[in-house]
Amino acid sequence: MELEIWHSTRYEFSDAVFLEPHVLRFQPRADGAQTPLEFSLDIDPLPAGMSAALDSAGNTVTHVWFDGLHRSLTITARATVEMLRENPFDFLPDSCRSRLPVFYAAESDALRPYLHRNPHGLGEPDQIAIFASRMRDAARGELVPLLTSLNNTIFDRFETVSRTEPGVWSPERTWREKRGACRDLAALFIDVCRALGIAARFVSGYEESETLGVGEGGELHAWAEIYIPGAGWRGYDPSRGLAVSQSHVAVAAAATAAGTAPVTGTYRGSGGTSDFETEVRVERRVAALA
Structure with missing residues:
Protein backbone atom coordinates (compact mmCIF):
# COMPACT_ATOMS: atom_id res chain seq x y z
CA MET A 1 0.00 0.00 0.00
CA GLU A 2 1.22 3.50 -0.84
CA LEU A 3 0.19 6.67 0.98
CA GLU A 4 0.48 10.20 -0.40
CA ILE A 5 1.05 12.97 2.14
CA TRP A 6 0.67 16.73 1.81
CA HIS A 7 1.58 18.86 4.83
CA SER A 8 1.47 22.66 4.81
CA THR A 9 2.67 24.84 7.70
CA ARG A 10 2.40 28.63 7.63
CA TYR A 11 3.54 31.34 10.03
CA GLU A 12 2.40 34.94 9.57
CA PHE A 13 4.06 37.80 11.47
CA SER A 14 2.55 41.16 12.38
CA ASP A 15 5.82 42.90 11.44
CA ALA A 16 8.73 41.97 9.24
CA VAL A 17 11.09 39.71 11.21
CA PHE A 18 14.46 38.08 10.76
CA LEU A 19 14.19 34.29 10.68
CA GLU A 20 16.89 32.55 12.68
CA PRO A 21 18.17 29.14 11.45
CA HIS A 22 15.46 26.48 11.59
CA VAL A 23 15.47 22.68 11.85
CA LEU A 24 12.73 20.91 9.87
CA ARG A 25 11.48 17.36 10.39
CA PHE A 26 9.09 16.44 7.60
CA GLN A 27 10.74 13.58 5.71
CA PRO A 28 9.25 10.14 6.52
CA ARG A 29 11.88 7.76 7.80
CA ALA A 30 12.98 4.56 6.10
CA ASP A 31 12.74 1.37 8.16
CA GLY A 32 11.32 -2.14 8.10
CA ALA A 33 7.76 -0.83 8.13
CA GLN A 34 7.92 1.86 5.45
CA THR A 35 9.93 3.06 2.47
CA PRO A 36 9.76 6.67 1.23
CA LEU A 37 9.37 6.71 -2.55
CA GLU A 38 9.15 10.45 -3.15
CA PHE A 39 9.75 13.53 -1.00
CA SER A 40 9.88 17.25 -1.70
CA LEU A 41 10.05 20.35 0.46
CA ASP A 42 8.98 23.81 -0.75
CA ILE A 43 9.85 26.79 1.44
CA ASP A 44 8.73 30.41 1.00
CA PRO A 45 10.70 32.62 1.36
CA LEU A 46 13.47 30.74 -0.37
CA PRO A 47 16.20 29.95 2.16
CA ALA A 48 19.67 31.38 1.72
CA GLY A 49 20.89 27.85 2.32
CA MET A 50 19.76 24.41 3.39
CA SER A 51 21.39 21.13 4.37
CA ALA A 52 20.07 17.62 5.06
CA ALA A 53 21.42 15.77 8.09
CA LEU A 54 20.70 13.25 10.83
CA ASP A 55 19.93 14.56 14.31
CA SER A 56 21.15 12.97 17.54
CA ALA A 57 18.18 10.57 17.55
CA GLY A 58 18.82 9.41 13.98
CA ASN A 59 15.99 11.38 12.37
CA THR A 60 16.39 12.96 8.95
CA VAL A 61 16.31 16.74 9.37
CA THR A 62 16.76 19.74 7.10
CA HIS A 63 18.68 22.75 8.38
CA VAL A 64 17.62 26.02 6.71
CA TRP A 65 18.76 29.61 7.13
CA PHE A 66 17.53 32.89 5.68
CA ASP A 67 18.56 36.38 4.63
CA GLY A 68 16.57 39.59 5.00
CA LEU A 69 13.29 40.40 6.74
CA HIS A 70 10.03 38.53 6.11
CA ARG A 71 6.38 38.71 7.13
CA SER A 72 5.60 35.01 6.64
CA LEU A 73 7.10 31.54 6.42
CA THR A 74 5.39 28.73 4.52
CA ILE A 75 6.68 25.16 4.44
CA THR A 76 5.00 22.58 2.21
CA ALA A 77 6.08 18.93 2.33
CA ARG A 78 4.94 16.26 -0.11
CA ALA A 79 5.74 12.57 0.21
CA THR A 80 4.77 9.18 -1.12
CA VAL A 81 5.50 6.26 1.19
CA GLU A 82 5.19 2.52 0.62
CA MET A 83 3.76 0.90 3.74
CA LEU A 84 5.16 -2.59 4.33
CA ARG A 85 3.93 -3.85 7.70
CA GLU A 86 0.50 -5.46 7.42
CA ASN A 87 0.85 -7.36 10.70
CA PRO A 88 2.09 -5.32 13.70
CA PHE A 89 2.93 -8.55 15.53
CA ASP A 90 5.21 -10.06 12.87
CA PHE A 91 7.98 -10.79 15.33
CA LEU A 92 9.20 -13.45 17.72
CA PRO A 93 10.07 -11.89 21.10
CA ASP A 94 13.28 -12.94 22.77
CA SER A 95 11.85 -15.53 25.17
CA CYS A 96 14.64 -14.90 27.69
CA ARG A 97 13.85 -11.18 27.83
CA SER A 98 10.10 -10.98 27.29
CA ARG A 99 9.21 -10.72 30.95
CA LEU A 100 9.46 -7.80 33.36
CA PRO A 101 11.80 -6.44 34.44
CA VAL A 102 13.20 -6.31 30.91
CA PHE A 103 16.91 -7.11 30.60
CA TYR A 104 18.26 -4.99 27.75
CA ALA A 105 21.83 -6.32 28.00
CA ALA A 106 24.02 -4.86 25.24
CA GLU A 107 21.39 -2.25 24.31
CA SER A 108 21.21 -0.71 27.79
CA ASP A 109 23.55 2.24 27.16
CA ALA A 110 21.87 3.19 23.88
CA LEU A 111 18.41 2.92 25.45
CA ARG A 112 19.16 4.95 28.58
CA PRO A 113 17.49 8.17 27.29
CA TYR A 114 14.29 6.20 26.64
CA LEU A 115 14.14 4.89 30.20
CA HIS A 116 14.36 8.24 32.00
CA ARG A 117 11.26 9.58 33.76
CA ASN A 118 10.82 13.21 34.72
CA PRO A 119 10.50 13.80 38.50
CA HIS A 120 7.00 13.55 39.93
CA GLY A 121 5.56 15.65 42.74
CA LEU A 122 7.56 15.21 45.93
CA GLY A 123 5.61 13.89 48.88
CA GLU A 124 2.71 12.80 46.68
CA PRO A 125 1.88 9.22 45.68
CA ASP A 126 3.08 8.43 42.17
CA GLN A 127 -0.30 7.43 40.79
CA ILE A 128 1.12 6.56 37.40
CA ALA A 129 3.70 4.22 38.91
CA ILE A 130 0.98 2.60 41.03
CA PHE A 131 -1.16 2.13 37.93
CA ALA A 132 1.84 0.72 36.05
CA SER A 133 2.41 -1.88 38.77
CA ARG A 134 -1.21 -2.97 38.59
CA MET A 135 -1.01 -3.33 34.82
CA ARG A 136 2.19 -5.39 35.19
CA ASP A 137 0.59 -7.70 37.73
CA ALA A 138 -2.54 -8.16 35.60
CA ALA A 139 -0.34 -9.15 32.64
CA ARG A 140 1.64 -11.53 34.89
CA GLY A 141 4.83 -9.73 33.96
CA GLU A 142 4.59 -10.63 30.26
CA LEU A 143 5.85 -7.71 28.15
CA VAL A 144 3.78 -7.93 24.96
CA PRO A 145 0.46 -8.72 26.70
CA LEU A 146 1.16 -5.79 29.04
CA LEU A 147 1.66 -3.39 26.13
CA THR A 148 -1.54 -4.53 24.44
CA SER A 149 -3.51 -4.21 27.66
CA LEU A 150 -2.06 -0.77 28.44
CA ASN A 151 -2.87 0.46 24.94
CA ASN A 152 -6.47 -0.74 25.22
CA THR A 153 -6.89 0.60 28.76
CA ILE A 154 -5.83 4.14 27.88
CA PHE A 155 -8.02 4.06 24.78
CA ASP A 156 -11.04 2.89 26.80
CA ARG A 157 -10.62 5.09 29.88
CA PHE A 158 -9.28 8.35 28.44
CA GLU A 159 -11.10 10.68 26.07
CA THR A 160 -9.19 11.65 22.94
CA VAL A 161 -9.61 15.38 22.26
CA SER A 162 -8.26 17.85 19.72
CA ARG A 163 -6.08 20.60 21.18
CA THR A 164 -4.92 23.56 19.10
CA GLU A 165 -2.59 25.00 21.73
CA PRO A 166 1.04 23.89 21.40
CA GLY A 167 2.93 21.57 23.70
CA VAL A 168 2.35 18.23 25.39
CA TRP A 169 0.60 17.90 28.74
CA SER A 170 2.48 16.27 31.57
CA PRO A 171 1.49 12.64 32.14
CA GLU A 172 0.15 13.70 35.55
CA ARG A 173 -2.25 16.21 34.01
CA THR A 174 -3.51 13.71 31.44
CA TRP A 175 -3.94 11.17 34.25
CA ARG A 176 -5.95 13.64 36.35
CA GLU A 177 -8.19 14.88 33.56
CA LYS A 178 -8.68 11.46 31.95
CA ARG A 179 -8.44 13.06 28.51
CA GLY A 180 -5.86 14.42 26.12
CA ALA A 181 -4.79 14.86 22.52
CA CYS A 182 -3.01 12.00 20.78
CA ARG A 183 0.35 13.46 21.85
CA ASP A 184 -0.77 13.66 25.50
CA LEU A 185 -1.96 10.05 25.53
CA ALA A 186 1.30 8.95 23.89
CA ALA A 187 3.27 10.75 26.62
CA LEU A 188 1.20 8.99 29.29
CA PHE A 189 1.77 5.59 27.64
CA ILE A 190 5.51 6.30 27.55
CA ASP A 191 5.59 7.33 31.21
CA VAL A 192 3.79 4.17 32.32
CA CYS A 193 6.27 2.05 30.38
CA ARG A 194 9.29 3.86 31.79
CA ALA A 195 7.90 3.43 35.31
CA LEU A 196 8.29 -0.31 34.66
CA GLY A 197 11.78 -0.07 33.17
CA ILE A 198 10.55 -0.43 29.57
CA ALA A 199 12.32 1.69 26.94
CA ALA A 200 9.81 3.97 25.23
CA ARG A 201 10.00 6.94 22.87
CA PHE A 202 7.73 9.57 21.31
CA VAL A 203 6.88 9.42 17.59
CA SER A 204 5.38 12.07 15.33
CA GLY A 205 4.04 11.38 11.89
CA TYR A 206 0.87 10.90 9.92
CA GLU A 207 -2.15 8.64 10.02
CA GLU A 208 -4.48 7.56 7.27
CA SER A 209 -7.85 8.32 8.85
CA GLU A 210 -11.10 6.72 7.82
CA THR A 211 -13.01 9.63 9.41
CA LEU A 212 -11.75 12.16 6.86
CA GLY A 213 -13.04 12.30 3.32
CA VAL A 214 -10.89 12.85 0.25
CA GLY A 215 -9.52 16.40 0.29
CA GLU A 216 -10.36 17.05 3.94
CA GLY A 217 -7.60 18.35 6.17
CA GLY A 218 -6.14 16.40 9.05
CA GLU A 219 -3.31 17.10 11.45
CA LEU A 220 0.00 15.71 12.59
CA HIS A 221 -0.38 12.53 14.63
CA ALA A 222 1.62 11.14 17.56
CA TRP A 223 2.07 7.74 19.20
CA ALA A 224 4.61 5.74 21.21
CA GLU A 225 7.25 3.21 20.27
CA ILE A 226 8.51 0.52 22.63
CA TYR A 227 11.79 -1.35 22.33
CA ILE A 228 10.95 -5.06 22.47
CA PRO A 229 13.92 -7.48 22.61
CA GLY A 230 13.75 -9.61 19.48
CA ALA A 231 11.45 -7.16 17.69
CA GLY A 232 13.12 -3.74 17.93
CA TRP A 233 11.06 -0.56 18.10
CA ARG A 234 7.32 -1.23 17.77
CA GLY A 235 4.55 1.36 17.68
CA TYR A 236 1.48 1.60 19.91
CA ASP A 237 -1.21 4.25 19.45
CA PRO A 238 -3.28 4.67 22.64
CA ALA A 255 13.05 10.52 23.90
CA THR A 256 10.91 13.67 24.22
CA ALA A 257 8.17 15.22 22.12
CA ALA A 258 10.31 18.31 21.54
CA GLY A 259 12.79 16.17 19.62
CA THR A 260 10.12 15.30 17.04
CA ALA A 261 8.75 18.81 16.35
CA PRO A 262 8.28 19.44 12.61
CA VAL A 263 9.67 22.98 12.91
CA THR A 264 12.22 24.18 15.46
CA GLY A 265 13.45 27.76 15.26
CA THR A 266 13.01 31.35 16.36
CA TYR A 267 12.75 34.82 14.85
CA ARG A 268 13.90 38.32 15.76
CA GLY A 269 11.86 41.47 15.40
CA SER A 270 10.61 44.59 17.16
CA GLY A 271 7.41 43.45 18.86
CA GLY A 272 6.27 41.12 16.11
CA THR A 273 3.67 38.46 16.91
CA SER A 274 2.96 35.34 14.90
CA ASP A 275 -0.09 33.38 13.77
CA PHE A 276 0.25 29.71 12.92
CA GLU A 277 -1.81 27.34 10.81
CA THR A 278 -1.20 23.86 9.50
CA GLU A 279 -3.01 21.38 7.31
CA VAL A 280 -2.34 17.72 6.57
CA ARG A 281 -3.80 15.39 3.96
CA VAL A 282 -3.07 11.66 3.80
CA GLU A 283 -4.57 9.58 0.99
CA ARG A 284 -4.01 6.17 -0.53
CA ARG A 285 -2.41 6.23 -3.95
CA VAL A 286 -4.74 4.64 -6.42
CA ALA A 287 -3.01 2.45 -8.99
CA ALA A 288 -3.52 3.55 -12.58
CA LEU A 289 -5.55 1.22 -14.76
CA ALA A 290 -3.59 -0.50 -17.49
Whole structure:
Protein backbone atom coordinates (compact mmCIF):
# COMPACT_ATOMS: atom_id res chain seq x y z
CA MET A 1 0.00 0.00 0.00
CA GLU A 2 1.22 3.50 -0.84
CA LEU A 3 0.19 6.67 0.98
CA GLU A 4 0.48 10.20 -0.40
CA ILE A 5 1.05 12.97 2.14
CA TRP A 6 0.67 16.73 1.81
CA HIS A 7 1.58 18.86 4.83
CA SER A 8 1.47 22.66 4.81
CA THR A 9 2.67 24.84 7.70
CA ARG A 10 2.40 28.63 7.63
CA TYR A 11 3.54 31.34 10.03
CA GLU A 12 2.40 34.94 9.57
CA PHE A 13 4.06 37.80 11.47
CA SER A 14 2.55 41.16 12.38
CA ASP A 15 5.82 42.90 11.44
CA ALA A 16 8.73 41.97 9.24
CA VAL A 17 11.09 39.71 11.21
CA PHE A 18 14.46 38.08 10.76
CA LEU A 19 14.19 34.29 10.68
CA GLU A 20 16.89 32.55 12.68
CA PRO A 21 18.17 29.14 11.45
CA HIS A 22 15.46 26.48 11.59
CA VAL A 23 15.47 22.68 11.85
CA LEU A 24 12.73 20.91 9.87
CA ARG A 25 11.48 17.36 10.39
CA PHE A 26 9.09 16.44 7.60
CA GLN A 27 10.74 13.58 5.71
CA PRO A 28 9.25 10.14 6.52
CA ARG A 29 11.88 7.76 7.80
CA ALA A 30 12.98 4.56 6.10
CA ASP A 31 12.74 1.37 8.16
CA GLY A 32 11.32 -2.14 8.10
CA ALA A 33 7.76 -0.83 8.13
CA GLN A 34 7.92 1.86 5.45
CA THR A 35 9.93 3.06 2.47
CA PRO A 36 9.76 6.67 1.23
CA LEU A 37 9.37 6.71 -2.55
CA GLU A 38 9.15 10.45 -3.15
CA PHE A 39 9.75 13.53 -1.00
CA SER A 40 9.88 17.25 -1.70
CA LEU A 41 10.05 20.35 0.46
CA ASP A 42 8.98 23.81 -0.75
CA ILE A 43 9.85 26.79 1.44
CA ASP A 44 8.73 30.41 1.00
CA PRO A 45 10.70 32.62 1.36
CA LEU A 46 13.47 30.74 -0.37
CA PRO A 47 16.20 29.95 2.16
CA ALA A 48 19.67 31.38 1.72
CA GLY A 49 20.89 27.85 2.32
CA MET A 50 19.76 24.41 3.39
CA SER A 51 21.39 21.13 4.37
CA ALA A 52 20.07 17.62 5.06
CA ALA A 53 21.42 15.77 8.09
CA LEU A 54 20.70 13.25 10.83
CA ASP A 55 19.93 14.56 14.31
CA SER A 56 21.15 12.97 17.54
CA ALA A 57 18.18 10.57 17.55
CA GLY A 58 18.82 9.41 13.98
CA ASN A 59 15.99 11.38 12.37
CA THR A 60 16.39 12.96 8.95
CA VAL A 61 16.31 16.74 9.37
CA THR A 62 16.76 19.74 7.10
CA HIS A 63 18.68 22.75 8.38
CA VAL A 64 17.62 26.02 6.71
CA TRP A 65 18.76 29.61 7.13
CA PHE A 66 17.53 32.89 5.68
CA ASP A 67 18.56 36.38 4.63
CA GLY A 68 16.57 39.59 5.00
CA LEU A 69 13.29 40.40 6.74
CA HIS A 70 10.03 38.53 6.11
CA ARG A 71 6.38 38.71 7.13
CA SER A 72 5.60 35.01 6.64
CA LEU A 73 7.10 31.54 6.42
CA THR A 74 5.39 28.73 4.52
CA ILE A 75 6.68 25.16 4.44
CA THR A 76 5.00 22.58 2.21
CA ALA A 77 6.08 18.93 2.33
CA ARG A 78 4.94 16.26 -0.11
CA ALA A 79 5.74 12.57 0.21
CA THR A 80 4.77 9.18 -1.12
CA VAL A 81 5.50 6.26 1.19
CA GLU A 82 5.19 2.52 0.62
CA MET A 83 3.76 0.90 3.74
CA LEU A 84 5.16 -2.59 4.33
CA ARG A 85 3.93 -3.85 7.70
CA GLU A 86 0.50 -5.46 7.42
CA ASN A 87 0.85 -7.36 10.70
CA PRO A 88 2.09 -5.32 13.70
CA PHE A 89 2.93 -8.55 15.53
CA ASP A 90 5.21 -10.06 12.87
CA PHE A 91 7.98 -10.79 15.33
CA LEU A 92 9.20 -13.45 17.72
CA PRO A 93 10.07 -11.89 21.10
CA ASP A 94 13.28 -12.94 22.77
CA SER A 95 11.85 -15.53 25.17
CA CYS A 96 14.64 -14.90 27.69
CA ARG A 97 13.85 -11.18 27.83
CA SER A 98 10.10 -10.98 27.29
CA ARG A 99 9.21 -10.72 30.95
CA LEU A 100 9.46 -7.80 33.36
CA PRO A 101 11.80 -6.44 34.44
CA VAL A 102 13.20 -6.31 30.91
CA PHE A 103 16.91 -7.11 30.60
CA TYR A 104 18.26 -4.99 27.75
CA ALA A 105 21.83 -6.32 28.00
CA ALA A 106 24.02 -4.86 25.24
CA GLU A 107 21.39 -2.25 24.31
CA SER A 108 21.21 -0.71 27.79
CA ASP A 109 23.55 2.24 27.16
CA ALA A 110 21.87 3.19 23.88
CA LEU A 111 18.41 2.92 25.45
CA ARG A 112 19.16 4.95 28.58
CA PRO A 113 17.49 8.17 27.29
CA TYR A 114 14.29 6.20 26.64
CA LEU A 115 14.14 4.89 30.20
CA HIS A 116 14.36 8.24 32.00
CA ARG A 117 11.26 9.58 33.76
CA ASN A 118 10.82 13.21 34.72
CA PRO A 119 10.50 13.80 38.50
CA HIS A 120 7.00 13.55 39.93
CA GLY A 121 5.56 15.65 42.74
CA LEU A 122 7.56 15.21 45.93
CA GLY A 123 5.61 13.89 48.88
CA GLU A 124 2.71 12.80 46.68
CA PRO A 125 1.88 9.22 45.68
CA ASP A 126 3.08 8.43 42.17
CA GLN A 127 -0.30 7.43 40.79
CA ILE A 128 1.12 6.56 37.40
CA ALA A 129 3.70 4.22 38.91
CA ILE A 130 0.98 2.60 41.03
CA PHE A 131 -1.16 2.13 37.93
CA ALA A 132 1.84 0.72 36.05
CA SER A 133 2.41 -1.88 38.77
CA ARG A 134 -1.21 -2.97 38.59
CA MET A 135 -1.01 -3.33 34.82
CA ARG A 136 2.19 -5.39 35.19
CA ASP A 137 0.59 -7.70 37.73
CA ALA A 138 -2.54 -8.16 35.60
CA ALA A 139 -0.34 -9.15 32.64
CA ARG A 140 1.64 -11.53 34.89
CA GLY A 141 4.83 -9.73 33.96
CA GLU A 142 4.59 -10.63 30.26
CA LEU A 143 5.85 -7.71 28.15
CA VAL A 144 3.78 -7.93 24.96
CA PRO A 145 0.46 -8.72 26.70
CA LEU A 146 1.16 -5.79 29.04
CA LEU A 147 1.66 -3.39 26.13
CA THR A 148 -1.54 -4.53 24.44
CA SER A 149 -3.51 -4.21 27.66
CA LEU A 150 -2.06 -0.77 28.44
CA ASN A 151 -2.87 0.46 24.94
CA ASN A 152 -6.47 -0.74 25.22
CA THR A 153 -6.89 0.60 28.76
CA ILE A 154 -5.83 4.14 27.88
CA PHE A 155 -8.02 4.06 24.78
CA ASP A 156 -11.04 2.89 26.80
CA ARG A 157 -10.62 5.09 29.88
CA PHE A 158 -9.28 8.35 28.44
CA GLU A 159 -11.10 10.68 26.07
CA THR A 160 -9.19 11.65 22.94
CA VAL A 161 -9.61 15.38 22.26
CA SER A 162 -8.26 17.85 19.72
CA ARG A 163 -6.08 20.60 21.18
CA THR A 164 -4.92 23.56 19.10
CA GLU A 165 -2.59 25.00 21.73
CA PRO A 166 1.04 23.89 21.40
CA GLY A 167 2.93 21.57 23.70
CA VAL A 168 2.35 18.23 25.39
CA TRP A 169 0.60 17.90 28.74
CA SER A 170 2.48 16.27 31.57
CA PRO A 171 1.49 12.64 32.14
CA GLU A 172 0.15 13.70 35.55
CA ARG A 173 -2.25 16.21 34.01
CA THR A 174 -3.51 13.71 31.44
CA TRP A 175 -3.94 11.17 34.25
CA ARG A 176 -5.95 13.64 36.35
CA GLU A 177 -8.19 14.88 33.56
CA LYS A 178 -8.68 11.46 31.95
CA ARG A 179 -8.44 13.06 28.51
CA GLY A 180 -5.86 14.42 26.12
CA ALA A 181 -4.79 14.86 22.52
CA CYS A 182 -3.01 12.00 20.78
CA ARG A 183 0.35 13.46 21.85
CA ASP A 184 -0.77 13.66 25.50
CA LEU A 185 -1.96 10.05 25.53
CA ALA A 186 1.30 8.95 23.89
CA ALA A 187 3.27 10.75 26.62
CA LEU A 188 1.20 8.99 29.29
CA PHE A 189 1.77 5.59 27.64
CA ILE A 190 5.51 6.30 27.55
CA ASP A 191 5.59 7.33 31.21
CA VAL A 192 3.79 4.17 32.32
CA CYS A 193 6.27 2.05 30.38
CA ARG A 194 9.29 3.86 31.79
CA ALA A 195 7.90 3.43 35.31
CA LEU A 196 8.29 -0.31 34.66
CA GLY A 197 11.78 -0.07 33.17
CA ILE A 198 10.55 -0.43 29.57
CA ALA A 199 12.32 1.69 26.94
CA ALA A 200 9.81 3.97 25.23
CA ARG A 201 10.00 6.94 22.87
CA PHE A 202 7.73 9.57 21.31
CA VAL A 203 6.88 9.42 17.59
CA SER A 204 5.38 12.07 15.33
CA GLY A 205 4.04 11.38 11.89
CA TYR A 206 0.87 10.90 9.92
CA GLU A 207 -2.15 8.64 10.02
CA GLU A 208 -4.48 7.56 7.27
CA SER A 209 -7.85 8.32 8.85
CA GLU A 210 -11.10 6.72 7.82
CA THR A 211 -13.01 9.63 9.41
CA LEU A 212 -11.75 12.16 6.86
CA GLY A 213 -13.04 12.30 3.32
CA VAL A 214 -10.89 12.85 0.25
CA GLY A 215 -9.52 16.40 0.29
CA GLU A 216 -10.36 17.05 3.94
CA GLY A 217 -7.60 18.35 6.17
CA GLY A 218 -6.14 16.40 9.05
CA GLU A 219 -3.31 17.10 11.45
CA LEU A 220 0.00 15.71 12.59
CA HIS A 221 -0.38 12.53 14.63
CA ALA A 222 1.62 11.14 17.56
CA TRP A 223 2.07 7.74 19.20
CA ALA A 224 4.61 5.74 21.21
CA GLU A 225 7.25 3.21 20.27
CA ILE A 226 8.51 0.52 22.63
CA TYR A 227 11.79 -1.35 22.33
CA ILE A 228 10.95 -5.06 22.47
CA PRO A 229 13.92 -7.48 22.61
CA GLY A 230 13.75 -9.61 19.48
CA ALA A 231 11.45 -7.16 17.69
CA GLY A 232 13.12 -3.74 17.93
CA TRP A 233 11.06 -0.56 18.10
CA ARG A 234 7.32 -1.23 17.77
CA GLY A 235 4.55 1.36 17.68
CA TYR A 236 1.48 1.60 19.91
CA ASP A 237 -1.21 4.25 19.45
CA PRO A 238 -3.28 4.67 22.64
CA SER A 239 -5.49 7.30 21.03
CA ARG A 240 -6.71 4.57 18.65
CA GLY A 241 -6.15 1.48 20.79
CA LEU A 242 -4.06 -0.02 17.98
CA ALA A 243 -0.66 -1.55 17.49
CA VAL A 244 0.87 0.46 14.66
CA SER A 245 0.93 -1.00 11.16
CA GLN A 246 0.14 0.30 7.68
CA SER A 247 -1.98 3.33 8.56
CA HIS A 248 0.78 5.16 10.48
CA VAL A 249 3.66 6.95 8.73
CA ALA A 250 6.52 7.72 11.12
CA VAL A 251 8.58 10.86 10.53
CA ALA A 252 10.61 11.38 13.70
CA ALA A 253 11.15 9.61 17.02
CA ALA A 254 12.92 10.86 20.13
CA ALA A 255 13.05 10.52 23.90
CA THR A 256 10.91 13.67 24.22
CA ALA A 257 8.17 15.22 22.12
CA ALA A 258 10.31 18.31 21.54
CA GLY A 259 12.79 16.17 19.62
CA THR A 260 10.12 15.30 17.04
CA ALA A 261 8.75 18.81 16.35
CA PRO A 262 8.28 19.44 12.61
CA VAL A 263 9.67 22.98 12.91
CA THR A 264 12.22 24.18 15.46
CA GLY A 265 13.45 27.76 15.26
CA THR A 266 13.01 31.35 16.36
CA TYR A 267 12.75 34.82 14.85
CA ARG A 268 13.90 38.32 15.76
CA GLY A 269 11.86 41.47 15.40
CA SER A 270 10.61 44.59 17.16
CA GLY A 271 7.41 43.45 18.86
CA GLY A 272 6.27 41.12 16.11
CA THR A 273 3.67 38.46 16.91
CA SER A 274 2.96 35.34 14.90
CA ASP A 275 -0.09 33.38 13.77
CA PHE A 276 0.25 29.71 12.92
CA GLU A 277 -1.81 27.34 10.81
CA THR A 278 -1.20 23.86 9.50
CA GLU A 279 -3.01 21.38 7.31
CA VAL A 280 -2.34 17.72 6.57
CA ARG A 281 -3.80 15.39 3.96
CA VAL A 282 -3.07 11.66 3.80
CA GLU A 283 -4.57 9.58 0.99
CA ARG A 284 -4.01 6.17 -0.53
CA ARG A 285 -2.41 6.23 -3.95
CA VAL A 286 -4.74 4.64 -6.42
CA ALA A 287 -3.01 2.45 -8.99
CA ALA A 288 -3.52 3.55 -12.58
CA LEU A 289 -5.55 1.22 -14.76
CA ALA A 290 -3.59 -0.50 -17.49
